[in-house]
Amino acid sequence: MCAFRNTVRDSKITIPAGIRGQKPGKPAGRGFDRGHHCTRDIIASAAAVLTAVCWILAGCGAGASAGGYGQGSVTQSGGIGTAGSGPQPQPVTRQSFYFDTVCGITVYDMEDMSEENAGKAIESAFSLCGDYESLLSKTKEGTDIWNINHAGGEPVVCNPETVKVIQMGIDYGDLSGGAFDITVGKAEDLWDFHSDEPKVPDEAALQEAVSHVNYKGIRIDEDSGSVTMVDPEAEIDLGGIAKGYIADRVRENLKENGVTSAIISLGGNIECVGGKPVTGGISRSAADADGSTNEQQEEGPSAEAQDGGQVQDTGYFTIGIETPYADMSSIVGSTPVNDGTVVTSGVYERYFTVDGKEYHHILDVRTGYPADSDVLGVSIKSSGGHSADCDALATICLIDGSAKGKTLIDSMDGYEALFILRDSSIIKTDGFEFAPAEGR
Numbered sequence: 001m002c003a004f005r006n007t008v009r010d011s012k013i014t015i016p017a018g019i020r021g022q023k024p025g026k027p028a029g030r031g032f033d034r035g036h037h038c039t040r041d042i043i044a045s046a047a048a049v050l051t052a053v054c055w056i057l058a059g060c061g062a063g064a065s066a067g068g069y070g071q072g073s074v075t076q077s078g079g080i081g082t083a084g085s086g087p088q089p090q091p092v093t094r095q096s097f098y099f100d101t102v103c104g105i106t107v108y109d110m111e112d113m114s115e116e117n118a119g120k121a122i123e124s125a126f127s128l129c130g131d132y133e134s135l136l137s138k139t140k141e142g143t144d145i146w147n148i149n150h151a152g153g154e155p156v157v158c159n160p161e162t163v164k165v166i167q168m169g170i171d172y173g174d175l176s177g178g179a180f181d182i183t184v185g186k187a188e189d190l191w192d193f194h195s196d197e198p199k200v201p202d203e204a205a206l207q208e209a210v211s212h213v214n215y216k217g218i219r220i221d222e223d224s225g226s227v228t229m230v231d232p233e234a235e236i237d238l239g240g241i242a243k244g245y246i247a248d249r250v251r252e253n254l255k256e257n258g259v260t261s262a263i264i265s266l267g268g269n270i271e272c273v274g275g276k277p278v279t280g281g282i283s284r285s286a287a288d289a290d291g292s293t294n295e296q297q298e299e300g301p302s303a304e305a306q307d308g309g310q311v312q313d314t315g316y317f318t319i320g321i322e323t324p325y326a327d328m329s330s331i332v333g334s335t336p337v338n339d340g341t342v343v344t345s346g347v348y349e350r351y352f353t354v355d356g357k358e359y360h361h362i363l364d365v366r367t368g369y370p371a372d373s374d375v376l377g378v379s380i381k382s383s384g385g386h387s388a389d390c391d392a393l394a395t396i397c398l399i400d401g402s403a404k405g406k407t408l409i410d411s412m413d414g415y416e417a418l419f420i421l422r423d424s425s426i427i428k429t430d431g432f433e434f435a436p437a438e439g440r
Helices: 115-136 144-149 160-175 203-210 242-256 387-400 402-410
Strands: 054-056 092-098 101-110 218-221 226-229 259-266 269-273 277-279 317-322 331-337 340-346 351-354 357-360 375-383 415-421 426-428
Touching (some): 092 115, 101 115, 101 242, 115 144, 115 242, 144 226, 160 218, 160 226, 160 242, 160 387, 242 259, 242 269, 242 387, 269 387, 317 340, 317 375, 331 340, 331 375, 340 387, 375 387, 375 402, 387 402, 387 415, 402 415
Antiparallel strands (some): 092 101, 101 259, 218 226, 269 340, 317 331, 340 375, 375 415, 415 426
16 A cells, blocks of 8 residues: 555644534534543553443444443454355454544455454554643643643644644634533543542632633634633643544544554544445454354344455444443443444443542533433444544533433434433434433
8 A cells, every 4th residue: 555644734724613413593502631521541561452331343233242342342353254255354452542542443344355454543543642642631741631721821822733733623612502522621621530538629729720720711713823822821621522523533543554444543533434334244243252243133234245355334332321320231221333433421421439429531511520410421423534523522412411402402403312321321423323221
């Protein structure tokens, strides 16, 4: 293949005038490291598996047993094919650690599919993740966000990509009436969910931090490309939108490098390139970790294989949604995805308990304390390239609760939502395809 693209390109940037998917007549749209979006706090190790709130089912449907689906990962399968067709290329999976979470990419098919070419495409995508982390991380010294937060109110010239993500954060602040606020950084600094002995912040310190939360105090100068904080004590944290934005860019990068079928997992952000290919009627991702195959064929439109065992897009990956507080041991059900994205935000992904009271990491920016709604977890689903939007919407819906959240999603074209409530019941928008797990 030709040289792989892996840089952050200014020429790719177009700043939309509002939030995508808004219905006619509706108002336009009005961290990343420790942000208020859900990402499991994971310590990377050589044996670490991909972790994600949405699981990619390795079996065929929601009724798969515990051994039939990978916990946020797709393992490489071996030797799937039909008699006389010869072995087909195996899916190629790579994992790395960015944005305070284990990230993974599995390539199922591409132009000139081979382990070497798929590996190069994945490494290019991971290089892109590193580029964005060097721009958008709040905690890494020298990034655009770090520079803004330490500029004492002086303007900071930023990469256009940084400006674009900040503008999206402002737009979603408007859309949510301030429930989503990317200047929550100072308040979040007081909550240490990484500590072995976490504690509830001092009330006075928390209220002082909350007094600096106001996304409307961000000034963007489009001519100079600079960002200025009106309140020099305010801090930007892009944790509620950055991974979704990067997942969208990774999707573009993989497609530019010839990938036609893949799954991207950046924490709770799942994005699929194309659909799931099959060989001789057996889905590649239906292979068990030991290389054997699950003979049950994936159900759904276009599930037939072409004559001669040729690889064909079935149209669907099956994405499982984790049962809250189950420590990734079970799912509530699954949803089919074709060239789309599913982003899940949940209070159970990072939390601690003090004196019998649970404190989770998704903060209500109005109080500085964990959001208190009827929702344990929410999954937002849309077409490919909209993971950033789903990222922000998931956080908004969890903070605002199921009634207000569902009303918001119903008002937007191209988005669907599923809510898991504190009483374990599930509600969803009409267009969210969902197959409950066995026993629910």
